[in-house]
């Protein structure tokens with residue numbers, strides 16, 4: 001039987017946490033550190049452009065680390081976070097590199113400049129898919145860390161009173177606090193399982209590609225682009241929500257939350273800016289819709305586009321997962337249809353495909369988000385309904401999964417009731433069930449975050465400590481502020497004292513400032 005701890009250990013969450021800890025200190029990048037780079041650049045030969053290729057280029061001397069002739073390189077300055085990452089600028093002025101520096105596993109260039117393309121252009125997708133799968137996994141881990149801190153702190157922090165004269169409750173007992181934390185806790189698990197499955201799919205499909213089978217690469221590439229954007233968006237927005245859920249202490253570096261957020265929020269930008277990623281995913285979806293419309297049988301996670309369109313959902317308060325998955329897939333299919341038919345009618349009216357894509361950008365992004373959401377709900381459900389899970393673990397995870405699904409419907413209710421697939425009564429039921437699930441999760445919330453097994457060393461949070469000794473830790477943290485080195489700060493003698501003694505006037509003080 002698979003326990004929660006074992007399920008998480010199988011997925012290596014603490015290994016990743018350890019890497020994260022080290023990476024914060026040891027990241028090497030182009031600005032001041034690297035002496036060679038892998039440069040992505042256009043390959044031009046015999047007057048033709050063959051697109052972006054990877055080249056190894058030496059940029060600094062191996063003797064004294066100075067930039068080589070024609071190369072300007074340096075640091076780009078402070079960023080909102082990620083400052084241990086040596087991001088740099090790099091400029092080339094007539095720099096020549098040998099032909100063999102082209103990374104030529106799949107495509108190459110002959111001595112006479114003849115270009116030999118890759119057997120299949122999709123080969124280049126592999127690395128991108130792999131990196132995006134890692135980003136999805138990384139997002140879940142950052143979101144999980146923020147959930148650990150916020151849940152533990154919310155179990156320690158007491159405020160106000162629910163009944164007049166009663167005891168001050170732990171803030172986690174407020175329904176509004178549960179609404180801030182539990183759906184994100186469910187999302188951390190959901191995205192965690194998604195990253196794991198993406199990596200396994202990558203390994204499987206990559207092995208097929210090595211054998212010359214490319215059938216599923218485009219599908220995985222489209223999905224990976226969308227899931228990268230989806231995970232990064234939930235994580236970045238979610239951690240900020242969790243920070244605010246910790247009140248004033250969430251804003252302090254003592255909480256550990258700002259560091260987690262600044263570390264992961266660039267995932268919305270690097271390795272493909274999120275909107276551009278959603279659009280890439282949507283382009284694939286629109287193509288698949290066109291194929292399904294001509295009666296072609298779609299396979300794998302796209303097969304829902306072949307489903308006959310149903311008018312009404314049977315979803316009721318038993319929250320059957322197959323009804324919820326059906327609602328998500330129905331809504332995704334509808335939104336893909338909206339984007340695709342809009343594009344088709346623009347193109348019929350003479351608009352070019354590129355212009356039409358731009359004129360459908362917003363509905364395309366909505367379609368991609370809905371598709372990703374449907375994929376994650378289905379995948380989450382398949383993991384928590386595995387029959388090798390210990391029954392008590394399965395029950396708790398199934399509750400989380402249900403919450404993830406109903407909360408998502410409640411958040412985007414308009415999309416689900418737009419064509420009457422769900423109606424007003426079902427919308428009321430969804431809200432009631434969401435609130436009941438909060439109450440059901442509450443007794444297990446701390447155990448669910450402890451199960452991530454992040455040691456205090458990784459969290460570096462005064463308020464998310466395992467032992468709950470929040471206030472002692474905050475006090476010790478505050479004492480280490482450099483301003484506390486002297487009991488009476490120097491500014492007292494230079495400014496405050498003369499001001500209080502009338503020797504310094506406010507006018508001259510503001511002139512000094």
Ligand SMILES: Cc1cc2nc3c(=O)[nH]c(=O)nc-3n(C[C@H](O)[C@H](O)[C@H](O)COP(=O)(O)OP(=O)(O)OC[C@H]3O[C@@H](n4cnc5c(N)ncnc54)[C@H](O)[C@@H]3O)c2cc1C
Pocket residue numbers: 029082087266269270271272273274275276279361
């Ligand atoms: C922390 C961090 C680390 C990084 N590390 C590296 C690194 O190691 N190596 C490296 O090469 N790069 C790195 N980058 C750069 C990163 O890859 C780019 O920032 C990213 O690809 C987005 O490109 P951009 O900055 O040009 O954004 P832009 O393309 O300028 O985006 C600006 C806006 O335009 C919109 N937009 C752009 N194109 C389209 C389109 N086709 N359709 C609709 N809207 C569009 C975007 O949605 C966005 O809203 C890093 C970035 C960050 C933040």
